[in-house]
Amino acid sequence: LLDEPTNNLDLYARRRLYTAVGNWPGVMVVVSHDRELLELVDQIADLRRVNTAARSASVEGGGGRRVGEVTWYGGNYTAYEEALAVEQEAAERMVRVAEADLRKQKRELSDAHAKLARSKRYGQKMWDQKREPKIVMGARKRAAQESAGKHRIMHEERLAGAKERLDEAVEAVRDDDEIRVDLPYTAVPPGRTVLTLTDLELAYGARVDGGFELRGPERVALIGRNGAGKTTLLRTVAGELPPVSGETTAQVPLRFLPQRLDVLDGELSVADNVARFAPGATNNRIRASLARFLFRGARADQKAVTLSGGERFRATLAALMLAEPAPQLLMLDEPTNNLDIASVRQLTTALESYEGALIVASHDLPFLESVGITRWLLMEEGELKEIAPEAVGRPG
Structure with a gap:
């Protein structure tokens, strides 16, 4: 097991x-x-x-x-x-059928009400004009009321059945919503220098000999054994750790998503956490943006400490990607660790909207390939080396 x-x-x-x-x-x-x-x-x-x-x-x-x-x-x-995929296609088709049936039952119930109202008006007119004996009109009225009651109950039962079938059809459709955001201010022109590392020696012994440059909206995968220095490099670039020697220079606004996901204040709501990173944004703008990260309505008011692992990840990602100034360099450290497959898919779709430079430290090859990596860097024996994609290899 x-x-x-x-x-x-x-x-x-x-x-x-x-x-x-x-x-x-x-x-x-x-x-x-x-x-x-x-x-x-x-x-x-x-x-x-x-x-x-x-x-x-x-x-x-x-x-x-x-x-x-x-x-x-x-x-x-x-x-x-x-x-x-076959199941979901069938489930979505059943939702469309159930929705059409529900609309039909609502129309028929409305038509039935209109018909009964006309009959009632006609009966009242006959009563007022006393064209028939009172006993005959009374019997006709009771029969009409009984028929109307049965008719109404029949249509209401059909409507309730249509609603139930729609609920069952909707339940069969997976609710693994995708994050869809528009992030135009994260764009980096091709060729623009984003990050420069010069003769960098890191804490714990790792180093970057000579110089390294990241240009334009490149997407870089940072791989290597545990303990090789990947996280140390990212934390140094983010300014969380000072280098032993050399220097790191970011020419654009950057944000760093650590493995620990300790960016959020647990006592603040999701919306308030995002507001910390974007103090100039209006509440309406923050909430509209959070809805695209699947925090709709009251969900945006949840305290960060109450969030599940996947929700906490989405909230942290939202805070970083919606920050002001917009991050044009985003660094992610083992972002898929502890994420379920639906959350990984949500992360992938969010990164499709991101137009800046990206550095991802990860051991998850399918994820790295899904986000369009353009360069592969290997941290090995304390040194950072660029390698060809085919040299990464895949498990046999």
Whole structure:
């Protein structure tokens, strides 16, 4: 039984683990968000929270109990994604059908009310004009009321059924919303110098001999063994650690997302935390931007200390990317550690909107490839070296 076995492992240790898993002769159960590891499995059990409350109760505003439900998929992660895509396409189609049915039932109920109102007016007119004996008109009125009641109940039941079917269809659609933000002020012109490192010696022994330049909206992957000095380099560039010698010069505004995610003030709300980084922004602008990071309405008023791991990551990312001045160099240190697959996908889509320079220290090769890395840097034996993409290699 392996519980998130690749968390905090460097690329080299991951390769050894992948080999061991591939060669394992017995039964293995793995809890993981590592996509490469999941390519080695035979089945995937997808544990997802679902609402067990009666659909009608949720329609009336009642809260449902959220519990885990397991769905089994044969094959590895690629097969799982393909099967899930087919399922979601069918689920979204069912939502459209259910929405159309709900609209139809609402129209029919409205038409029924209008028809009954006309009948009632006609009956009242006949009563007022006394064109028939009172006993006949009374019997006709009672029959009409009884018929109207049955008719109304029938249409209301159909409408309730349509709402329930729509709720069930919506429940089947995954709510792994994507972050979509517009960040035009983060743009860096091609060729502009963003960062310069000169004969840099870092704390704990790592160094950057000679000079290193980052230009334009390049996207740099920083890889290497644990303890090689990747985090030390990023913290030095961010100004959190002084260099032993040499210098680091950032020519544009930069922000650093550390592994610890300790950027937020736990006692402040998500909105107030973002306001700390963008003091000139109006409350409406902050909330509109946070909605794109999936903090809509009251969610923006949650205290940071109450957030889940994925929510805390999104709030921290929002605070850094919406900061003023807009960061034109963003540095991320092991951003996918402890993130589930949906959160990694959200991070990837957020970075698609980012137009500045990017440095990412990570051991997650699928993630690095998904964000469009243009240069690969290896921190090895205390030295920073540039390597070709094919030299990075992939676990066998």
